Amino acid sequence: MKSIISVLTLAVALLCSGCASDVPVKEFVVYDCLGYPGKPDLSSDGLSKIKLIYEFRLLTDGKIDMNKIHACIAEADQAGIKAISTDIESWYWDENYSDASLKDSLSLVFDAFRKGIEGVSIGNYGVPLGTLNIARYVEEMAGKTEEEILAALTENNNRLAAGEVSDVLYPCFYCYGPDMDQWIEDLKITVDYIKKYYPQKKIVGYIWPQYYDWKTSPYYMQFIAEEKFLQMLEAAYEHLDGVVIWAHGRDADNKTKVNWEDDRVQAIYRAIKTFAGRHNLSNQQ
Numbered sequence: 001m002k003s004i005i006s007v008l009t010l011a012v013a014l015l016c017s018g019c020a021s022d023v024p025v026k027e028f029v030v031y032d033c034l035g036y037p038g039k040p041d042l043s044s045d046g047l048s049k050i051k052l053i054y055e056f057r058l059l060t061d062g063k064i065d066m067n068k069i070h071a072c073i074a075e076a077d078q079a080g081i082k083a084i085s086t087d088i089e090s091w092y093w094d095e096n097y098s099d100a101s102l103k104d105s106l107s108l109v110f111d112a113f114r115k116g117i118e119g120v121s122i123g124n125y126g127v128p129l130g131t132l133n134i135a136r137y138v139e140e141m142a143g144k145t146e147e148e149i150l151a152a153l154t155e156n157n158n159r160l161a162a163g164e165v166s167d168v169l170y171p172c173f174y175c176y177g178p179d180m181d182q183w184i185e186d187l188k189i190t191v192d193y194i195k196k197y198y199p200q201k202k203i204v205g206y207i208w209p210q211y212y213d214w215k216t217s218p219y220y221m222q223f224i225a226e227e228k229f230l231q232m233l234e235a236a237y238e239h240l241d242g243v244v245i246w247a248h249g250r251d252a253d254n255k256t257k258v259n260w261e262d263d264r265v266q267a268i269y270r271a272i273k274t275f276a277g278r279h280n281l282s283n284q285q
Contacts, residue, residue: 029204029242030233030281031083032271035249038260045273046281050083050244051076052125054089062090064108073116084113085170085244087125092157099161107165120228125206127128128194129153131172133186134212146186155269161197170244173205174212174274177219181230184235191239207232209268213254221252223264230271237279244271 031050032042037212043049053072059065076084084111091097097105110122110217130153135141141149152159163169171194194203209229211219224232236243251258258265276283 020221031244035247036260043283046276051081055088075115084122089227099158102158103165121167123168123170128160128163168202180231202241206244226267232276242282
């Protein structure tokens, strides 16, 4: 009898193993860009590293500075980081930059990284458009449809064109307030809009575990509750190819630094760990 049970147990185990191997595992990356002082390395939790490089480290007086760029390349290469997000935003609003000249300038920056780091993946922050969930609350957008808001977010600057020279798209999906249904709907609408222009490119969205710092918002930079941030991560998993979890590390007064051990930060960390465990995330460095 015991031998029969053993055979049946083995058969069931093999059957379950075969079924599991047939279930596709989604490629989804979570990049750690959290700036809370005291934060440890989160690689063991399945988070990956990304190098976010602000424009003052790449430009001098608004112009490309190759000496600065090569220094950043050396830093990233030495650290073994393959994912690069530049953050050159002034060009979006500079009247001297047409779609073509913006693409040419970004290509010069990107190609330097591609030449200097084997296997690098690079894109610019906020490409190809701004955040619908924030823009819908701007007074100038009152009464406009989502399509009209998205069109305004792309037509008023040349972010959309920047996507053409990017390896990966890094749009922002910041959150105005606690209405997660609206945030998730805005995420879906924005992704559908982006895919009309770039159906084959990966979309890795920036998210912030604090509500956006819109000056008139009653939720200004408050921490998002654990369960709501987990909702955001799950929606991102369904619609995106990854997220960059970013935070500058300041409290709602926009001055005081919030340490890693703060209860509000630890609540966000619990949401991240729950999500990472649920989807078996692994570090992609």
